[in-house]
Amino acid sequence: MKVSIIIPAYNEEKNIDKVLSVVTKVVEPQKIIVVNDGSTDNTLKVAQSYPVKVINLTNNQGKGGAMMAGVNYTNDDYVLFLDADLIGLTNEHIELLIKTVQDEYIDMVVGIFESGRKSTDLAQVVAPFLSGQRLIKKEHLYNIENLNTARFGVEVALTKYAHKNNLKVKEIVLKNLTHVMKEEKLGFTRGFAYRLKMYWEIAKKVTH
Ligand SMILES: O=c1ccn([C@@H]2O[C@H](COP(=O)(O)OP(=O)(O)O)[C@@H](O)[C@H]2O)c(=O)[nH]1
Numbered sequence: 758m759k760v761s762i763i764i765p766a767y768n769e770e771k772n773i774d775k776v777l778s779v780v781t782k783v784v785e786p787q788k789i790i791v792v793n794d795g796s797t798d799n800t801l802k803v804a805q806s807y808p809v810k811v812i813n814l815t816n817n818q819g820k821g822g823a824m825m826a827g828v829n830y831t832n833d834d835y836v837l838f839l840d841a842d843l844i845g846l847t848n849e850h851i852e853l854l855i856k857t858v859q860d861e862y863i864d865m866v867v868g869i870f871e872s873g874r875k876s877t878d879l880a881q882v883v884a885p886f887l888s889g890q891r892l893i894k895k896e897h898l899y900n901i902e903n904l905n906t907a908r909f910g911v912e913v914a915l916t917k918y919a920h921k922n923n924l925k926v927k928e929i930v931l932k933n934l935t936h937v938m939k940e941e942k943l944g945f946t947r948g949f950a951y952r953l954k955m956y957w958e959i960a961k962k963v964t965h
């Protein structure tokens with residue numbers, strides 16, 4: 758089974774090291790694709806300092822657009838999406854995600870944070886279908902309309918497609934994993950405003 762890891766990254770210069778230092782030890786470098794989504798910080802430079810493929814989008818496309826840029830680049834049959842701001846990622850997490858698809862012929866595996874931090878654990882208990890950590894058979898992605906413009910609605914679009922088409926989906930627990938929250942990245946006011954924008958992008962996909 759051939760899997761590429763796709764990491765969409767927008768202004769993650771402070772966070773992406775923690776992810777790339779782990780994935781580059783587990784997976785062959787040519788299988789790792791970082792998509793710099795028009796960042797205005799040094800994300801591009803940091804990503805380029807690792808032995809990975811870096812796709813540089815000069816304008817911000819939103820998360821869905823960045824993910825699909827990676828999907829369109831790879832020839833592998835499966836793609837594993839990981840957020841660039843994970844804290845506590847280990848090779849066991851990556852191996853578990855890949856092994857689950859391999860052993861159980863699952864179409865999509867969704868990784869859920871547990872015992873990472875109370876706030877992020879809770880967010881994923883409430884809305885596991887939003888998780889950015891997921892491995893999926895690439896062919897499905899071409900059947901879903903407008904993923905590249907879905908921005909933060911991309912996970913809802915994937916979840917809805919999976920449900921409608923009776924895909925085999927499995928949620929697995931990723932222990933001791935969390936991520937940097939928007940308010941931590943941007944400060945409370947800007948972070949909260951960005952969160953509301955994300956909810957709007959999600960809501961548009963829920964109702965569409
Ligand atoms: O326009 C964007 C917004 C986000 N991201 C990336 O998508 C992932 C999830 O975004 P974020 O961490 O902001 O969302 P959260 O997990 O806080 O909801 C991260 O790797 C971001 O760098 C992106 O590539 N383009």
Ligand SMILES: O=C(O)[C@@H](COP(=O)(O)O)O[C@H]1O[C@H](CO)[C@@H](O)[C@H](O)[C@H]1O
Pocket residue numbers: 820840876877880881884886887888889890909910911912913936937938939940959
């Ligand atoms: O879990 C959530 O409610 C949101 C927000 O996370 P935080 O409140 O910033 O920890 O994060 C997820 O949702 C986004 C939209 O589906 C995904 O793109 C992110 O990858 C995911 O972490």
